[in-house]
Amino acid sequence: MAGELPFEKPINDLRQKVTELKALSEEKGIDFTDEILILEEKCKRMEQELYSELTPAQRMHMARHHQRPTSLDFINAVFTDFMELHGDRLYADDLAIVGGLAKLNGIPVTVIGHQRGKDTRDNIARFFGSPHPEGFRKALRFMEQANKFKRPIITFIDTKGAYPGNTAEERGQSEAIARNLREMARFGVPIICIVIGEGGSGGALALGVGNRVLMLENAIYSAISPNGAASILWKDASRADEAAAAMKITAGDLLELGIIEDIVAEPQGGAHRDLAFQAEQIKDKLWTHLQELLALSPDQLVEDRYNKFRKVGQFRISEQPADHEPNDVGGQEPSAEAAASESDDSEQLAMQEAPTVQ
Amino acid sequence: MQIKDLFTKKKYATVPSERPSKRDIPEGLMNKCSKCGNIQYSKELEKNLKVCSSCGHHNMLSAWERIAMTLDDGHLTEYDAGMESVDPLNFPGYAGKLEQQKSKTNLRDGVITGEGMIGGFPVVICVMSFDFFTGSMGSVVGERITRAIEAAHAKQLPLLIFSTSSGARMQESILSLMQMAKTSAALSRFQGAGGLYISIFTDPTMGGVSASFASLGDYILAEPGARVGFAGRVVIEQTIRQKLPDNFQTAEFNLQHGQLDKVVHRKDMKATLTKLLDMHCVREGASHGG
Incomplete structure (x- = not known):
């Protein structure tokens, strides 16, 4: 088959x-x-x-399935009147990112997505869905435009990561990603992000600062690809399946960790088995979440998004003083600030004990 | 005697010697530069702010060393000193590695944050330490930096961050990735409200730290030779088999490509920061011209 x-x-x-x-x-x-x-x-x-x-590793293979629908497949199936727009107005039109205007149930929205190729030739033109800085800047331009004209933003996340190359570094890959993270935090319009395949690292997150982040049932999302993690941890990239299990990359894991808000069901056997069904599922979820967000004011949307990301992280506050002796470099004394930070210990410990990051 | 006996080695009994085999040189007295091989007294190197006197190579500093040479009297009022990493994903080997890093460095995690003075100007400062878990960003690094940004915002103080990091802490996978968004969102508020943020790249600053708060300074400085970039050199070479220039991703390379404002020698860093801070400070009684 x-x-x-x-x-x-x-x-x-x-x-x-x-x-x-x-x-x-x-x-x-x-x-x-x-x-x-x-x-x-x-x-x-x-x-x-x-x-x-399915095990995490099996889902990883499903997320990377070569027949898995891409952003453009979903954009064309979920929305009407899609008009693709191009370019970052600075350097180039990175085909690893697509975007433009479309309507969701009659409401104009800005849609943006990572775009993998459909075949080898297409993949080469689209850098296998791994954007250069101009791709992230193109996305940012679309988002700024959406913010200006009060259109909701919907992003499709599907990339192994930002493009690792000389030219990308020269043009400020880090800066492009960082700027998107900062700017997405301030837009007063609803932002809904949906991981449809592989959400890899900063290149994925650069389209991922949303009020709501959704994932398809078999999509994965992580700080580093399981292959990369395996080669760093065990010097053996072939142990990616093992790393996939350890890294908590599935939609179920991320929902539990409070990173995503909702999971979009896939047809049995994966999204590639039934595009129409999958698009319908996505449309339903997008519509539900968009309705909720449209009830919020621009300030509330910014606040809501800030709080979502502000909460993420797990740590504990230790009662004991640190082992290091700053006195030998700086003559440090206990301060009012230090004392004040001790007082919210109970809150932090509670945070640590809670099963989720909420 | 047969011919073959000529080729066998004679065996001698060895008697353990009382003398130490080498001359008695105390550990760490001398230091060999990892760049040029120049050998010099460690004390000289310390006096020279750990910059090689021969080739100018800036050796890595621990967070406390950096604080001592940057802040007035080396004095820091530390924030969140008791904050520690947990093992949120039950990642194989992470808990043990954390303990090992703590006892190796006497640090609780990869960044120290707090308040101090530079050239008489009060600042909020974050200093990362590569020696703790290669400066990787997990929940604690992200939270400490976010709290420092919030403190700078609340107290209306300038914010300085000295970065050095290998990127995300993969043992915290997605939680680590989200610290990029968290710190950047905090900067969005702080900078949006007029806050001053000076970012200083030190060697090396890569991945998730480079692609979040470190690249968002209103002013971005770097130490000479500091490697700064998103994807590591080896990753790029292996992935796309491009031939990379020798100075690839150095501070000078980034300066040339418009990615930072100024490359500043370690000995001039404090004066440069003081000058920048002064430019943003309207002193009482200062004339506005006219």
């Missing part, structure tokens, strides 16, 4: 057998109806079991 993932093989093998059995039954005129029914039943059961409990 085309586009089969390794863990799907047993099911597909069984399906193949059923097909063969049907052919044999017709050819020889023998009645295998009962056997075929039993086998088909078994196929269904196996599928349900497999897809209802």
Whole structure:
């Protein structure tokens, strides 16, 4: 079967057998109806079991599936009247980022997304969905425009990360990402972000500072790709599956950690099995969240977004003084500030004990 | 005697010697420059602010060393000294590694924050330390820096951040990534309200720290030779097999490409900061011209 993932093989093998059995039954005129029914039943059961409990590594492979729909697929299926716009007005038009105007149930919105290629040629033109600084600046230009004209912003996140290259560094890759993070924090319009495939590192987050962050059921989101983590931690990139499990990269994990607000269901077997169904699911969720956000004032939207990110992080406040001896470099004395910070210990400890980052 | 016996080594008994085998040089007396190989007395190097007298290589400083040479009298009123990392994702080996880093460095995490004076100007300052977990940003680094930004905002003080970091702390994965957004959002408020933020890149500043608060200074300075960038040199070479220039991602490279305001020698840093602070301070009685 085309586009089969390794863990799907047993099911597909069984399906193949059923097909063969049907052919044999017709050819020889023998009645295998009962056997075929039993086998088909078994196929269904196996599928349900497999897809209802995918491991993080299996979801990672699903998120990277070469037939997985891209931002443009979803943009065209979810919205109407999409008009693509181009360029950062500074240097170039980075095709790794797409965006423009569209309508969601009749409401004008700005849509932006990372764009992977559909084939090798397309992928080369789009740098495999890994933006250069001009891509992030193009996205920022669209967002500033949306802010000016009071349009909600909807972003689709789907990248392995920002492009790692000489030219990207020369033109300020770090600055471009950092600026997006800071500017997205101040826009007085609703921002909804949805991770549709792989959300990799700063390149993903540069479109990810939203009031609501959603993820498709099999999408992943992490600070570094599991392959990268495995090669740094264990000097062995082939242990990516192991790293995927340790790193808490799935939609379920991130919902539990308070990083995302909602999960968008995928059709059985993944988004690539049924684009129309998937688009419908996305549209429903976007609409629900947008309705809620449209009730907020610009100031409330900024406040809401700030609070969402301000909360993230887990730590504890220790009662004991630090081990270091600053006196030998600075003659430090206990201060009013230090005393004041001790007083909110209980709050921080409570934060640490809570299962989520809320 | 046979021919083959000519090739066997004679064995001698060895008697342990009372004398130490090498001349007795106390550990750490001399220092060899990692850039040019020049050997000099460690004391000389210290006096020279850990800058090689031969090639000008700026050696890494720990946070406390940096504070001692930057703040007036080296005096810092530290914020959040008791804040410590936890292991939020139950990441294999993280808890043990944290303990090891703490005992190695006597630090609680990769950044020290607080208040002090520079050239008589009160400032909020954050100084990162590469020796703790390669300065990587987890929840504690992000939270301490965010609180420092908020303190600068509340007290209307200038904010200074000396950065050095390898990037995200992958053992905190997504929580680490979100610290980029958290610190940048805090800067959005602070800078939006007119706050002054001076960012200083020190060697090396990469990844998530470079791609968040460190690149957002109203003024961005760097120490000579400091490597600053998003993706590491090795990653770039392996991913796209590009030949990279020798000075790739150095402070000078970044200056040339318009990514920072000024490369400042360590010995001139305090004076430069003082001058910048002074430019933003309208003293009482100062004439506005006319």
